[in-house]
Each structure stands twice: as structure tokens, then as C-alpha cells.
Amino acid sequence: MAKKITIRDLASAAxxxxxxxxxxxxxxxxxxSKATQEKVLHLRxxxxxxxxxxxxxxxxxSSKTIGxxxxxxxxxxxxxxxxxxxxxxxxxxxxxxxFGANHEEDxxxxxxxxxxxxxxxxxxxxxxxxxxxxxDDLLKPxxxxxxxxxxxxxxxxxxxxxxxYQGGRQAAEYLAKMGxxxxxxxxxxxxxxxVNNRLKGFTDGLHDAxxxxxxxxxxVSAELTKIGGYDQTDAVLAKHPTAVFSAxxxxxxxxxxxxxxxxxxxxxxxxxxxxxxxxxxEYVSPKLTTIExxxxxxxxxxxxxxxxxxxxxxxxxxxxHLPVKLVxxxxxxxxxx
Ligand code: RIB
Numbered sequence: 001m002a003k004k005i006t007i008r009d010l011a012s013a014a015x016x017x018x019x020x021x022x023x024x025x026x027x028x029x030x031x032x033s034k035a036t037q038e039k040v041l042h043l044r045x046x047x048x049x050x051x052x053x054x055x056x057x058x059x060x061x062s063s064k065t066i067g068x069x070x071x072x073x074x075x076x077x078x079x080x081x082x083x084x085x086x087x088x089x090x091x092x093x094x095x096x097x098x099f100g101a102n103h104e105e106d107x108x109x110x111x112x113x114x115x116x117x118x119x120x121x122x123x124x125x126x127x128x129x130x131x132x133x134x135x136d137d138l139l140k141p142x143x144x145x146x147x148x149x150x151x152x153x154x155x156x157x158x159x160x161x162x163x164x165y166q167g168g169r170q171a172a173e174y175l176a177k178m179g180x181x182x183x184x185x186x187x188x189x190x191x192x193x194x195v196n197n198r199l200k201g202f203t204d205g206l207h208d209a210x211x212x213x214x215x216x217x218x219x220v221s222a223e224l225t226k227i228g229g230y231d232q233t234d235a236v237l238a239k240h241p242t243a244v245f246s247a248x249x250x251x252x253x254x255x256x257x258x259x260x261x262x263x264x265x266x267x268x269x270x271x272x273x274x275x276x277x278x279x280x281x282e283y284v285s286p287k288l289t290t291i292e293x294x295x296x297x298x299x300x301x302x303x304x305x306x307x308x309x310x311x312x313x314x315x316x317x318x319x320x321h322l323p324v325k326l327v328x329x330x331x332x333x334x335x336x337x
Contacts, residue, residue: 003006003040005047005048005049005050006049006052007021007022007049007052008050009047009049010040010043010044010047010049011104012048012148013043013057013091013302014036014039014040014043016032016036016040017111018334020032020036020040021040022121024037024040024041025034025040025041025044025051030319036050036111037223038060047052048166054108056175058145062121062310063120063121063154064092064093064094064095064121065095065096065097065118065119065120065121066085066089066094066095066096066097066099066120066121066122066123066124066303066306066307066310067096067097067099067111067112067115067116067118067120067122067123067124068082068085068096068097068099068122068123068124068125068126068316069098069101069108069111069112069115069123069125069126069128069183070082070100070101070126070127071098071100071101071102071103071126071127071128071129072099072101072102072103072224072225073100073102074100074213074225075225075248075250075278076278076279076280077248077249077250077276077278077295078100079292080124080278080295080296080299081295081296081298081299082096082299083296084295084296084297084298084299084300084301084302084303085098085124085227085301085302085303086098086299087297087300088299088300088303088304088307089303089307092303092304092307094121094307096108096124096303097115097118097120099111099127101129103129103190105129105130106127108128108129108130108169109130109134109138111312112125112135112138113138113141116138116139116142116144116306120144120190121144121145122144122146122147122306122307122309122310123139123143123144123145123146123147123306123312124146124147124149124303124306125146125147125148125149125303126149126150127149127150127192129146129190132148135148138219145306145309145310145313146306147160147302147305147306147309148160149161149162149194150192150193150194151224151296156317157317158305158306158309158317158318158319158320159320160298160302160305160318160319160320160322161194161299161319161320161321161322162194162203162294162321162322162323162324163321163322164194164197164198164294164322164324165197165198165200165201165326166201166323166324167198167201167275167291167293168197168199168200168201168202168203168204168205169196169201169202169204169205170201170205170291170324170325170326171201171202171205171245171273171275171291171326172201172203172204172206172208172209172211172245173205173209174206174273174277174289174326174328174332174333175185175206175243175245175273176205176206176209176211178243178332178333178334179259179334179335179336180211180227180241180242180243180271180332180335180336181211181212181242181243182240182241182242182243182276183206183211183213183218183241183242183243183244184218184219184236184239184241184243184244184245185199185202185213185218185219185220185244185245185246186219186220186222186229186232186244186245186246186247186252186255187199187219187221187222187247188221188224188228188247188248188251188252189222189224189228191247194208195224195247198247198275199215199219200336203215204244215259215297217239218239218241220232220235220236220239222251223251224247224248224250224251225250225251225254226250226251226253226254226257227254227259228250228251228254229246229250229251229252229253229254229255229256229258230255230257230258231254231258232251232255232258232301233255233258233259233261233262234258236255236258236315237259237262241270242270242271242333242335243270243271243272243273243332244270244271244272244273245273245275246272246274246275247275248274248275248276249274249276249277249278249280249281249288249290250276250278251274252273252274252275252288252290252331253274253280253281253284253288255272256272256284256288256331258280259272266286266331267330267331267332268333268334271332271333272288272289272331272332273288273289273290273291273331273332274288274289274290274291274331275289275290275291275293276290276292276293276295277295277296277327279292281327281329282329286329286331287329287330287331287332288329289326289327289328289329289330289331289332290326290327290329291324291327292324292325292326292327293322293324294322294323294324297322298322301320301322303319305320
């Protein structure tokens, strides 16, 4: 195997010191002549010099890397969120290592440990199945900061909150305005706190509109995926609703397929409303009415918050609140017309 070119090899080929090479390669070479800078950069490419990241980490005490853990990489909610993380991290000179843990607790623990052993500077953890306390116990010994979102349990730390309660309320108000009285909610089997806030807002909104909604009777539990929604088609229909509010778009899209397969027409026979506003909503038939979460912005804000904490561990606690909004399309029928 060819010998790896070191920074010393590069410095000696250029006839300058290791410090000079290091400064030029790190974009701090203004005090050297243009000719020296060009020579070093040219030799770097010609000799194929690639910095040794581990050695650099030891000197800078930073890997410039953040670990990101999400439950489901197939869900466009999380891929859009990751775009937000990625673009913000890059702007700040960081890169993100992203893993999907499929809601499996062992896998979540595995990735968190692996990321710690690779000396990431901090973590963004979304909708993990392990509790906030377990995450804290795991990460505390490493003194690595982390930002949680969509997580169970309270912890004293930086917080990123999306207005799930209002999202639930807005869905209820819209369905009530469209004349629906018999409504079912598709809710995840193991909901995180944010999704429960969605349910709370929905329940309160319906009650304020004078509509009966009993979570014990009017919820159908499903896995938070397309197949989860699809599999519960019969259970939903058994409750004879005029409308279904799904805790996320993926479940709603799965349910829509199930309803189509039963020969039902949406929204003429039954209305469906989702949550998230993933890009697929525009491509299903009919286009899905939903509550939008600012998925890209959630990724951006979480990353900004984490990097600020990495750079300044002693700063005051940060809290960011993000709004949601109703997006009306074609999947809810106006029963008042
Ligand atoms: O679609 C994924 C859902 O799980 C989102 O609504 C997000 O908020 C999470 O809870």
C-alpha cells in the first residue's frame, strides 16, 4: 500500500515549516506570499495530501462533527429535517453523522455509544424511544451537549418546541368548520410527548366546538408509518367516522390506500387529514389537507442551538418555539355545502 503523505512530507516538498502549511490549509495563510500559498495548495493536490482528522481532533479538541439520531429515515419528515441540519452544520464548518434507529431502543443505544466513541461534539436526537433520562445517563459521562426534540420527559436543557397543541387545535377547528361531527383520530401506539400535545389540542378544540370526542372510544392506535395507517383501515371504518385526523401524514397516506382499496372515495365518503406537510401530500390523490410543521427550520434551529452550546458550554439555556399552520388541500369534504 502506498505510504500516506503526511503534513511533514508536504512541508518539506514546499520548503516551508509545518506551521506554515497548517495555516495555509486552514485558510489562515494571508500573512504568507501568494506564491507560497499557491505552491502549498498545488503540492497538496499533486501529492494527494489528506489531513489526518484524528490528529487534528487532538489538537483542536473538536471533531467538528455532530451525531444525529432519528427514528425513521424513510419518513420525508425526517429527511427534510436532516437537510436543515446538514445545511446549517456545513455553514458552521461541521458535518452531521446521521442514523435511523427504527424506534429500536437497542439500536438507539448502540448508535449513541458509537457516536460518543467517535468523539462527536454533540448530538441532535429526534423522537427517540429511549427516555430523556436514559439519554442523559448515557451521555452525561462524555460531557457532550445534546438537543432533543419530539421527546418524552422533561429535562433542564436547551429546548426546541414546535406548537403541537395549536396544531391539534387547528385540525379540530378546521374539521368542525367543515361540519364534521363524528371524527376518529389515528394516534401512534407509543406516542412521544409532542404527539400527545397534538391529541390534547385536538380534543380541546373539538370540545370547544361542541363536538363529542372521547379519546378512549374515538382513537385508533397505529404504528407511526404508512403501513401502520393502512393496517388500521378496518378499525377506523368500524367506528363510522365522517373524518379521520391522523397524527402524521405517513399514517394518513397509508390509510388513504386502505380506504381506496375498500372502494371508498375521499373525501366524498370519508375525509382524511394529516399532520407534518411532507412533500408526498401534493402527490397523493386527493391531495392531503394537513398541519404543516416547519421541518427544515426545525433542523436548522436544532443545529444552531447545538453548535452554540458546543462553542459556549456555559451560555444561558436556549429555548426556541416554532409555529405550525393549516394547509388546506382536497382531502376534507365541506359537509355544510
Ligand atoms: O412524521 C413523524 C412524526 O413524528 C412527526 O409528526 C414528528 O413530529 C414526530 O413526532
